[in-house]
Structures are given as C-alpha cells and as structure tokens.
Amino acid sequence: MYEGFEIQEAIPEASSMIETFRAIGYNLETAVADIIDNSITACAKQIIIQRYWDGGNSIISIKDDGMGMTNEDLIHAMRPGAQNPLVERDEKDLGRFGLGLKTASFSQCRKLTVLSKKNGITSFWTWDLDFVAKCKKWNLIHWCPEAFKNSLDDVESGTIVIWSELDRIIPLNVDKMDQVAKERFSMALQKVREHIAMTFHRFIEDKQISIIWGSHSILPWNPFCPTESKRQPFPVEHLAGNVTLTGYVLPHKLNFSSEDAFRKAEGPKGWSGQQGFYVYRGKRLLLFGDWLGLFKKEECCKLARIAIDLPNSQDAEWQIDIKKSKAHPPIYCREQIEQYAKKVRASAEEVFRHRGKILKQRAGQQFHPLWLEKRKDSNWSYIINRDHPLVAYFKGLAETHPAEAIDQMLSLIESSVPTKTIFINEAKNEDKYETDKALDTTLIHKTIKSMYDSLINQGKNSLQAKALLKIIEPFNFYEDFIDLL
Ligand SMILES: Nc1ncnc2c1ncn2[C@@H]1O[C@H](COP(=O)(O)OP(=O)(O)O)[C@@H](O)[C@H]1O
Ligand SMILES: [Mg+2]
Known part of the structure; x- marks a missing residue:
C-alpha cells in the first residue's frame, strides 16, 4: 500500500495524550467500578477496597484474587488501547475498549501501580504521569510503593491496582491533619460504596463475588426491592436482539414493610432521581435512574423503575461508551420502550397520587374529600365538595355565628389546598392548563351584581361602586360586565 509515497511517523505527544485520557469524564464511582469489572472478568471471588488517608499522599487500592497476569500480560495490560474494541468478547467479559484500567485510573490519580501474581510470580509496573510528561515517552517504571510490596502474598493469584497522588479528589499539598479535606475524602468514598452496592448487586446477590470495604462486606442494593410484597411487577417484554424490559412500581411509602425499608430503597440519587430505566449488561448495571431522553423525571413517577437487560453483543447497537455509564436505545426499539414505560409510569402515578384511596379502603367507610378535581x-x-359534612356544619354555624363560620371555613380551605395534585397536573400540562375556564361566569356575575347593590345601598354612587369593583380580584377580569351595570 502507498508504495513510493513518503512516510513520516507521527506518534501522539505524550503530555497532551495524558490530558485527553484524564478528561474522559469518569467520576470516582464509575472509575472504581471499571477497575472492579476487570477483577470480575478475571474470575475473582473476593475484591478488597482499601483507603489510606494521608492528606495529599492518600491512596486507594483495589485488590482481587482473580487469575492474575504474567509480567508480559501486565505490560500489555498497562498499554493504552491494549485490546481492539472490535474483537468479539466473551459473554462474561465486562471490558470493551482496552482502555478502562488506564483511563479510569488516570481520571482520578497521577500515579497508577499494578501488581499482579500468576504462577507464584509477582510482577509490578507503574505509570507516573509526571514522569511520562517529563521524558515525553510512554515509559513504565519498575517501581511499587514500599507498603504494597507484599500485598499479594496471601493469594494464590490475583491483582492489586494502587492509585496514589489522587489529585482529582485531594489537592496534592493537603496536610493529613486537614479535617475538612479528610471529611471530603470520606464523603466521596461513601458515594463510591453506595455506587458499588448498586452497580454490582446482582453479582453479590448471586454470591459470585464479595466486595470487602475496609473490613466489611458490601451488601447488595437492589433497586427493585424484591422483598417488598406490595411492589407491582410488570410482565417481561422482549425487544429485538435478546433485550428484555421488566418494570416495577414500588409500593407507596405507607405500604413499605417498614420505614427503614422505605429509606433504604431510596438510593444514592434520592427517590425522584432514581426513577427511570436501569440498563444492565449481563449482571452489570451500566446506567441507572434515567429515562433515556424519552420522558422527564417527575415527582409523581418516582416509584417507577424499569430494568433493561442487554447481552454484551448489543454494545454497538446501544452505543455503550467507554465509561459504561451511557447508553442510547437504537431507534427501532424506542417506540416499544416508550409504550412499555408509559404503562409503568401511569401505574406509578396512580400509586403516588391516591394515597387517599388507601385511607378509604382502610376505614371501610365512605371517604369525604374536601376538594374535587373536575376535568374537562x-x-x-x-x-370544594359541597356535600362535605363540614360545609353543612358551617352553614348551620353561620345562622348563629356568621363571622366565626366564615373565618373557620376560610382557614379550612387555606389549609387543605390540594397543592400536590395541582402541581402534578400543572407540570404535565404546562401549556394547556388554564385557570380562567374554571370560574363559573354566571355565579361571578351574580356576586358582582349583589356587591354593587350593597355598595349603592351604603351611599356610593354608581361610578364609585364600579371603580371599587374593578380593583377586586377576580372581578377585575369582568370590567365589561361592570360597565354595563
Ligand atoms: N484485575 C485484573 N486481573 C487480570 N487481568 C486484568 C486485570 N485488570 C486488567 N487486566 C487485563 O488488562 C487488560 C486491559 O484492561 P482494561 O484497560 O480495563 O481494558 P478492557 O477491560 O477493556 O480489556 C484486560 O483485558 C485484562 O486482560
Ligand atoms: Mg476493563
């Protein structure tokens, strides 16, 4: 090919390449998850995550007892782009681009050390980004932090990934006595822990792996609350390419088995944030609490969660990105997904709105709402429900104590405005909703006329009375009628 043409080598410039790698957009949670993926693909049974606080010299390490790598394997693994994404992967392989180990690590730290043990031999190599930038070459260093030299002694085979100089989490000049920075570090790690409990919940539930956090096992967090008897599962729906949809409406707060269970079910992004699709590739959760651009998140749909299960052969169709935190359903199945989700959302809204219905069933008696929703x-x-017992009561009271009756009635109305329902309807019909139509013109006309008569009786002349009426809400909308009086 290109015989007779001049050739010129143009190797990517090291320091700018590094910054590109660093900017891929991982956060600490997704970066750690990507490292865990490698451990799972390497058939690890146990993964141990350790954090060592030492100010700017703090370290995070992720160790597994998987199959490990030989020295040669390790050097290959440390190379950016170690594997071609077009090569077909094993069904259980959680990797894809051959970049995860490097990009995930560099997104959080400036120094990445990997030790790996196979056939009884431990190998180790380090990437130091400052060193790469300085010598302008992709040179690995045969170096390992002293404290980790023996970290694989207790496993037959396995790998430990060590992140130091965590400049994206802790500025490197921070002192270990800095309590604010320490607190921030521990809060960031708390989020990692929650993310792991969610992302790998199927692996942990199946006992395929255990993930140890310091000295405790991380418990799985299943977004679909399988032990709640009052959740509503929807029938599984099949999409092209062996993809399935399974929707759930979680129980209303009042119907959870306990308050504690309700709180635990909330999840890292909060009730409203966790609604939506949960896209899994095999057992691995890629994306959570996201309507994939098909709907907006709405308070009334917060109990709707839908699992989408993809085989990893669907990566390209669903545009799974390097970070494994984005997915786009292919055009040909969007409509089907949307229709399915609409049903689940409608059901979730029903559960959320009609708390009242539950009260009614519980009491076994007729329920008297104060406000009625009229829909046209x-x-x-x-x-206001004119048949409400309190309306009759106020009418009675008005006969003897009119001022008190009006006062009490107004207070009751003020305290019971159905804000939640109004909010939901308003949000759903931003453009269509019109309050004016709700007013009954005949009744308003009658009221204007009777107030006008009363003002005249009080000695006002017609012009004065009309001027007064025009500055009273809602009469101000009826100037034409007032002028005709
Ligand atoms: N914990 C590990 N145990 C064994 N092999 C590993 C481990 N982490 C990474 N590797 C090897 O390094 C390669 C590159 O990893 P990575 O950069 O994450 O890309 P990918 O996962 O897409 O292949 C993997 O394909 C695997 O062969
Ligand atoms: Mg990987």
Whole structure:
C-alpha cells in the first residue's frame, strides 16, 4: 500500500495524550467500578477496597484474587488501547475498549501501580504521569510503593491496582491533619460504596463475588426491592436482539414493610432521581435512574423503575461508551420502550397520587374529600365538595355565628389546598392548563351584581361602586360586565 509515497511517523505527544485520557469524564464511582469489572472478568471471588488517608499522599487500592497476569500480560495490560474494541468478547467479559484500567485510573490519580501474581510470580509496573510528561515517552517504571510490596502474598493469584497522588479528589499539598479535606475524602468514598452496592448487586446477590470495604462486606442494593410484597411487577417484554424490559412500581411509602425499608430503597440519587430505566449488561448495571431522553423525571413517577437487560453483543447497537455509564436505545426499539414505560409510569402515578384511596379502603367507610378535581378535556379545575359534612356544619354555624363560620371555613380551605395534585397536573400540562375556564361566569356575575347593590345601598354612587369593583380580584377580569351595570 502507498508504495513510493513518503512516510513520516507521527506518534501522539505524550503530555497532551495524558490530558485527553484524564478528561474522559469518569467520576470516582464509575472509575472504581471499571477497575472492579476487570477483577470480575478475571474470575475473582473476593475484591478488597482499601483507603489510606494521608492528606495529599492518600491512596486507594483495589485488590482481587482473580487469575492474575504474567509480567508480559501486565505490560500489555498497562498499554493504552491494549485490546481492539472490535474483537468479539466473551459473554462474561465486562471490558470493551482496552482502555478502562488506564483511563479510569488516570481520571482520578497521577500515579497508577499494578501488581499482579500468576504462577507464584509477582510482577509490578507503574505509570507516573509526571514522569511520562517529563521524558515525553510512554515509559513504565519498575517501581511499587514500599507498603504494597507484599500485598499479594496471601493469594494464590490475583491483582492489586494502587492509585496514589489522587489529585482529582485531594489537592496534592493537603496536610493529613486537614479535617475538612479528610471529611471530603470520606464523603466521596461513601458515594463510591453506595455506587458499588448498586452497580454490582446482582453479582453479590448471586454470591459470585464479595466486595470487602475496609473490613466489611458490601451488601447488595437492589433497586427493585424484591422483598417488598406490595411492589407491582410488570410482565417481561422482549425487544429485538435478546433485550428484555421488566418494570416495577414500588409500593407507596405507607405500604413499605417498614420505614427503614422505605429509606433504604431510596438510593444514592434520592427517590425522584432514581426513577427511570436501569440498563444492565449481563449482571452489570451500566446506567441507572434515567429515562433515556424519552420522558422527564417527575415527582409523581418516582416509584417507577424499569430494568433493561442487554447481552454484551448489543454494545454497538446501544452505543455503550467507554465509561459504561451511557447508553442510547437504537431507534427501532424506542417506540416499544416508550409504550412499555408509559404503562409503568401511569401505574406509578396512580400509586403516588391516591394515597387517599388507601385511607378509604382502610376505614371501610365512605371517604369525604374536601376538594374535587373536575376535568374537562385537558383542563382541570378544583372545586370544594359541597356535600362535605363540614360545609353543612358551617352553614348551620353561620345562622348563629356568621363571622366565626366564615373565618373557620376560610382557614379550612387555606389549609387543605390540594397543592400536590395541582402541581402534578400543572407540570404535565404546562401549556394547556388554564385557570380562567374554571370560574363559573354566571355565579361571578351574580356576586358582582349583589356587591354593587350593597355598595349603592351604603351611599356610593354608581361610578364609585364600579371603580371599587374593578380593583377586586377576580372581578377585575369582568370590567365589561361592570360597565354595563
Ligand atoms: N484485575 C485484573 N486481573 C487480570 N487481568 C486484568 C486485570 N485488570 C486488567 N487486566 C487485563 O488488562 C487488560 C486491559 O484492561 P482494561 O484497560 O480495563 O481494558 P478492557 O477491560 O477493556 O480489556 C484486560 O483485558 C485484562 O486482560
Ligand atoms: Mg476493563
């Protein structure tokens, strides 16, 4: 090919390449998860995550008892782009681009050391980004932090990934006595722990792996609350390419088995944030609490969660990115996903809104709402239930104590405005909602006329009375009618 043409080597410049790697957009949670993926692919049974606080010299390490690597394997693994993404992967392989180990690590730290043990021999190599930038060459260093020299002695085979100079989490000049920085570090790690409990919950539930955090095993966090008897599962739906959808509506707060269970079910992003799709590739959760651009997150749909299960052969179709935290459903199945999700969302909204219904069933008696929702086409209005027992009560009271009756009635109305329902309807119909239509014109006209008569009786002349009426809400909308009086 290109015989007779001049050739010129143009090797990527080391320091700018590094910055590109660092900017791929991992966060600490997704970066750690990517390292754990490698351990799982290497058939690890146990993964141990350790954090060592030492100010700017703090370290995070992730160790596994997987198959490990030989020295040659390790050098290959440390090379950016170690594997071609187009090569077909084993069904259980969680990797893809041959970049995860490097990009995930560099996104968080300036120094990456990997020790790996295979056939009884431990090998180790370090990437130091400052060294690469300085010598302008991708040179690995045969160096390992002193404290980790023997870290694989207790396993037959395995690998430990060590991150030091964590400049994206702790500025490197921070002193170990800096309590604020320490607190920040521990809060960042708390999020990592929650993320791991969620991302790998299927592996932990199946006892395929255990993940040790310091000295405790991380318990799985299943977004679909399998032990809650009052959740509503939806029938599984099959999409092209062996992809399945399984929707769940979680129980209303009042119907959770306990308050504690309700709180635990909330998840890292909070109730509203966790609604939406949960995309799994095999057992691995890629993306969570996201409507994939098909819907907006809404308070009323916060109990809806839908699992999408993909085989890893669907990576390209679903545009799984390097960080494994984004996915886009292919156009040909969007419609089907949308229709399915609509049903789950409608059901979730029903559960969220009709807390009242539950009260009614519980009491076994007729329930008396104070406000009624009147719906005409896409317009809602809210009226006071004239048959409410309190309305009759106030009418009675008005006969002897009119001022008190009006006062009490107004207080009751103020304290019971159905803000939640209004909020939901308003949010769903931002453009269509019109309050004006809710007003009954005949009744308003009657009231204006009777107030006008009363003002005249009080000695106002017609002009004065009309001027007064025009500055009273909602009469101000009826100037034409007032002028005709
Ligand atoms: N913990 C580990 N145990 C054994 N091999 C590993 C481990 N981590 C990485 N490797 C090897 O390094 C290679 C490169 O890893 P990585 O950069 O994450 O890319 P990918 O996972 O996409 O292959 C892996 O394919 C694997 O062969
Ligand atoms: Mg990987």
